[in-house]
Amino acid sequence: MDDPTPGSENSAEKTAANSTRTETPQPAAGGDDAFDQRTFRRAVGQFATGVTVVTTLFEDQPKGLTVNSFTSVSLAPPLVLWNLGEGSDSHRAFMESEAFALHILHAGQEGLAKRFATRGADKFGETSWRSGPGGLPLLDNCLISLECQVEHRYPGGDHAIIVGRVNAIHHGEPGDPLIFHGGSFLTR
Numbered sequence: 001m002d003d004p005t006p007g008s009e010n011s012a013e014k015t016a017a018n019s020t021r022t023e024t025p026q027p028a029a030g031g032d033d034a035f036d037q038r039t040f041r042r043a044v045g046q047f048a049t050g051v052t053v054v055t056t057l058f059e060d061q062p063k064g065l066t067v068n069s070f071t072s073v074s075l076a077p078p079l080v081l082w083n084l085g086e087g088s089d090s091h092r093a094f095m096e097s098e099a100f101a102l103h104i105l106h107a108g109q110e111g112l113a114k115r116f117a118t119r120g121a122d123k124f125g126e127t128s129w130r131s132g133p134g135g136l137p138l139l140d141n142c143l144i145s146l147e148c149q150v151e152h153r154y155p156g157g158d159h160a161i162i163v164g165r166v167n168a169i170h171h172g173e174p175g176d177p178l179i180f181h182g183g184s185f186l187t188r
């Protein structure tokens with residue numbers, strides 16, 4: 001992609017091509033190459049995301065958690081992914097279920113996001129939901145809900161990367177999305 005910005009990567013590449021390359025990449029000036037987990041978390045938390053709740057049915061029980069690692073992967077076939085922490089109470093449920101539903105939350109659903117991010121909370125008792133195909137829990141009134149079949153699971157450090165094929169799209173109430181940034185939900 002063209003980048004017209006002076007001093008951008010393109011100019012840097014040209015400069016580097018005319019000078020002697022070192023074998024070991026050097027940290028950028030002011031960079032921190034000896035960071036702890038908290039610093040890493042804060043750094044990546046600067047990336048603003050939407051917020052989703054992912055649900056499944058496991059051993060006849062609805063399971064779910066709040067997730068912001070969602071992204072779309074492929075249009076054809078329609079694939080999405082999200083990351084599941086190995087410390088999650090729902091870990092086994094999502095590692096063994098063959099389907100999940102992913103709900104994109106609107107700005108008024110901060111309470112729902114917090115409930116599904118709280119271990120041990122009565123997540124479904126206080127939530128309006130219905131059973132979809134195969135008993136998949138579908139939450140009411142979200143922006144969009146995607147019914148997915150699990151296609152792949154990959155190891156990713158202390159998370160599993162779960163890739164799903166979207167089988168159905170449910171359109172809920174239109175509205176603004178719920179946004180998460182810097183460890184907080186954004187309110188407008």
Ligand SMILES: Cc1cc2nc3c(=O)[nH]c(=O)nc-3n(C[C@H](O)[C@H](O)[C@H](O)COP(=O)(O)O)c2cc1C
Nearest residue numbers: 065066067068069083084085088089090117118119
């Ligand atoms: C905004 C937000 C985004 C989150 N994203 C993820 C995520 O992508 N993957 C994950 O495993 N946990 C994520 N969490 C944490 C889980 O929601 C939290 O650990 C939850 O308690 C897990 O529920 P469980 O232990 O009952 O399964 C997120 C939490 C919040 C508040």
